[in-house]
Amino acid sequence: MDSSIKLWELASSRCLIQYTGAGTTGRQEHHAQAILNHTEDYVLFPDEATTSLCTWHSRSASRCQLMSLGHNGAVRYIVHSGTAPAFLTCSDDYRARFWYRRNTH
Secondary structure, eight states, X not given: XXXXXXXXXXXXXXXXXXXXXOSOOSOOXXXXXXXXXXXXXXXXXXXXXXXXXXXXXXXXXXXXXXXXXXXXXXXXXXXXXXSSSEEEEEETTSOEEEEEOOOOO
């Protein structure tokens, strides 16, 4: 609930990487969970204050540009497909949105 995202190595109980710079500052009102995309190249986190998606490169922890999720309320749940560049967001605005990346070939 403090907008802190960390990648842990469970065998040694140590933090490998901390992802910082999410739009939210301070405590969030609701629980939110960061997720990995289907290739584990990116960490995705829904920012409660701006209703944006904050994304980092998983290995370097460099932050990517915020993406508006188009919700009118806090995003409470995000799930990413295990096989495709697609994810689903659910919000307090009583809407679920499906997102995917089209192939540019």
